[in-house]
Each structure stands twice: as C-alpha cells, then as structure tokens.
Amino acid sequence: MSTSQQWIDRAGKHIAKNYGRYPLVPVRGAGCRLWDADGKVYLDFLAGVAVNSLGHCHPKVVEALQKQAETLIHCSNYYHIPQQIELAEILCAHSFGDRVFFCNSGAEANEAAIKLARKYSREKHGENRFEIITALGSFHGRTYGGISATGQEKVRVGFEPVVPGFTYVPYGDVAALKAAITPATCAIMLEPLQGEGGVYVPPTGYFKAVREVCDAHGLLLILDEVQAGCGRTGTLFAYEQEGIEPDIMTLAKALAGGPPIGAMVARETVADSFGPGSHGSTFGGNPLMTASGVAAMRALLDEGILENCRAMGDYFRERLEALKSRYSFVTEVRGRGLILGMELNIDGGGIVVKAMERGLLINCTVGKVLRFVPPLIVTRAEIDEAMSVLDGIFSEL
Ligand SMILES: *Cc1c(COP(=O)(O)O)cnc(C)c1O
Numbered sequence: 001m002s003t004s005q006q007w008i009d010r011a012g013k014h015i016a017k018n019y020g021r022y023p024l025v026p027v028r029g030a031g032c033r034l035w036d037a038d039g040k041v042y043l044d045f046l047a048g049v050a051v052n053s054l055g056h057c058h059p060k061v062v063e064a065l066q067k068q069a070e071t072l073i074h075c076s077n078y079y080h081i082p083q084q085i086e087l088a089e090i091l092c093a094h095s096f097g098d099r100v101f102f103c104n105s106g107a108e109a110n111e112a113a114i115k116l117a118r119k120y121s122r123e124k125h126g127e128n129r130f131e132i133i134t135a136l137g138s139f140h141g142r143t144y145g146g147i148s149a150t151g152q153e154k155v156r157v158g159f160e161p162v163v164p165g166f167t168y169v170p171y172g173d174v175a176a177l178k179a180a181i182t183p184a185t186c187a188i189m190l191e192p193l194q195g196e197g198g199v200y201v202p203p204t205g206y207f208k209a210v211r212e213v214c215d216a217h218g219l220l221l222i223l224d225e226v227q228a229g230c231g232r233t234g235t236l237f238a239y240e241q242e243g244i245e246p247d248i249m250t251l252a253k254a255l256a257g258g259p260p261i262g263a264m265v266a267r268e269t270v271a272d273s274f275g276p277g278s279h280g281s282t283f284g285g286n287p288l289m290t291a292s293g294v295a296a297m298r299a300l301l302d303e304g305i306l307e308n309c310r311a312m313g314d315y316f317r318e319r320l321e322a323l324k325s326r327y328s329f330v331t332e333v334r335g336r337g338l339i340l341g342m343e344l345n346i347d348g349g350g351i352v353v354k355a356m357e358r359g360l361l362i363n364c365t366v367g368k369v370l371r372f373v374p375p376l377i378v379t380r381a382e383i384d385e386a387m388s389v390l391d392g393i394f395s396e397l
Helices: 004-014 059-069 082-093 106-125 144-149 174-180 206-217 238-242 287-302 305-326 349-357 380-395
Strands: 026-030 033-036 041-044 099-103 131-135 166-169 185-190 220-224 248-251 262-266 330-336 339-344 363-365 369-372
Touching: 041 380, 059 287, 082 099, 082 262, 082 287, 099 106, 106 144, 106 185, 106 220, 106 248, 106 262, 166 174, 174 206, 185 206, 206 220, 206 238, 287 305, 305 330, 305 339, 305 380, 349 363, 349 380
Parallel strands: 131 166, 131 185, 185 220, 220 248
Antiparallel strands: 026 033, 033 041, 099 262, 248 262, 330 339, 339 369, 363 369
C-alpha cells in the first residue's frame, strides 16, 4: 500500500490541474468517518460535498450495488429499466413531479431543465421566449449551460462566449426579479437556499412571491435542489418548507447515497414537451446507479433520517451560535437542517486546514463562510467532537 505522500507525488504528474486539492488521500469510509492512506481517521463534516448524506458505505446502498453489479450493470435507454422505473415512482410519489429524466450529475440535470424550459416555452409561446433569470451568487454546475446559468463571474472567465439567454438578479429580492422580466423571459431558476454561494437562506415569503410572479407572467419555476434536496434541509425536498411547488426540480448529489446520478423531475404539462429524441444520456438512469438510488431513498425515508437531520440541525446550530457569542470574528450563523454556514470576518481557508490537521473535514465557500454539511445520520457526540475541534482552533486565533 502506498503512503499519502506517494499518491500525492503521482497525482502531480498525470492528474488535470483543475482542482486545488488538500494533501489528503481518503481510502476508506464508514458512517461519518474517513480514513486516509496513512491510517489517520477523520470526522467527515463535508460528506463529499453533501453527497454522502447516509454516511459512507451505508449497508443498504452497498448491498444494492453489490447485488445489481452481479446482475446487470448497464443497458441502453432504448429499453425499459426496472430500477429506473422504481426510482421515478419513489420521486414522484413524494414530490409535485409526474415524470423524471435521469442523468449522471447535477450539471446534467440542470442542462435537461434548461432545455425542457426552452422547448416548452417555444411550443407554448413562440420562438422569441427563451431567457432564464437566475440569481447572483448561484451555482448550477460546470457545463456550458451550468456556467451560463451560474450568477458568478469567476466560473465563466476564460471560457466565453457562454450560452446566451441568462439574466442575473440579487437572491431574495422580489422587486429585482420583477424588474428583470421581459417578453423574452421563459423561466426563473433558483436554488431553494444557496449552497456554494455562501449558505444563504432566502427571506421568509420569498418563494411564495416568486411563485406568484411566475404564475402572473406564465413563467416556469425551476428549483435547483441538487445540494438542498434529498433531505439535507430536514424535509425530503427543500421547497416543502416554502409552501410552494416548482414546475421543474433538479436533483443529484445525495440521490443515490454516493454513486453519481442526476435527475430532472417535472410536472406532466411541462414534461410533455420532451418526446422521443428530444434529449438523452447513454449512462443516465442505468441499472446500477438507479438501484443504488432506490436503496438510498428508501433508507432516507424509512430510517428516521429526516427526523435526525432536523434534531441534529437544531442542536448543531445552537452550538455554532454559542461559539459565535464567544468569538467576535464570527459574524453570522445561518442555514437549514444540516446545511449550515458560519460567516467570519477573517479568512476561513486557514481554519479548514487547521481542522483537517486535527481530524475534522469541513470546507469554506466564498473565502469566509465555513460550510458544514455532515452526513444526515450524524450524532450529538460527533457534533460535540467537531465543536471541540473548532473551539480549540478559534481559541488560538
Ligand atoms: C453541486 C451543485 C451542482 C453541480 O452538480 P455536479 O454534480 O457537480 O454537476 C449544481 N447545482 C447545485 C446547487 C450544486 O450544489
């Protein structure tokens, strides 16, 4: 077995340089713990960036993958795929949705949503209606559609020209949204809570107002629940807490309990605009990933995990608030369920490195917001452990 340093040296030779990586080589995971190639153990409060919501290697997910891997791994979408059908049934039974398109990532789910919104709108309102309003500070993925929809300049720099037809408005501002609507607008695409953008929770009533604006102008509401969906905020989907329903929702990250998957869920009337040949994916919805998705969704729904997310979310938040009251460089604690952000008025990057050295994995977005997205199965003792690491680091600053 190679050491972490040996792997890091080899990575330097042939791995593309598009990530700034920490000097950590995870080789094994169980629950909220990760082990590196040198045998050091970490408490994982990043969870693969909100992917490992059931913890690492959840037994039901592992079992489903093992069973499916020895039965049928891949077949074409020219045929009907039972595991895909089951996962679509689960998603539709528990959401506003009627039809599901499966793909392999969040960016791909958003591509599908953008394509469906444009096609629906052209069929319904004519060819001059294709623009989509998104939010500043949003994140919608790294494909051309994704970076064009993303309201952050930094993801587009150097890759222009991007896809035309996107307008950006401040998140949480209904007046700005109304002012941005033109006869060319076809949809509004938002995260139910901004993740990568710094864990921003919308003001109360924002989504009710957005839904009204959409209805008044005949616009589609697309919710990007790639990070906030699948239980992360304490309900299966984040929109449930807003008292509204979208027309299209995108999912990915935690949907299959770890393996790569993406899904676009739509209402029948909108989904109707996709006919045979409209869109597709070779791997999307393959038996292996959707079997994993069925096992992950059943575990999420049947094992009390949403309840744990709400209870531990409240507890974790209280502990973070208590820390805030003791350290003046902490300016705000925000979030919902188990996606929590702690804003600092100092650089957060150094704290992430110190935490890693002390065996706690977290990350930092937009330079100064510590982001906590632990597995939803996290325990009170694990939160206490993370808090004592953070407290130790803060006390030395
Ligand atoms: C992670 C994320 C994406 C992109 O998902 P990928 O699987 O990396 O393509 C899109 N939207 C949101 C809100 C995300 O958090």
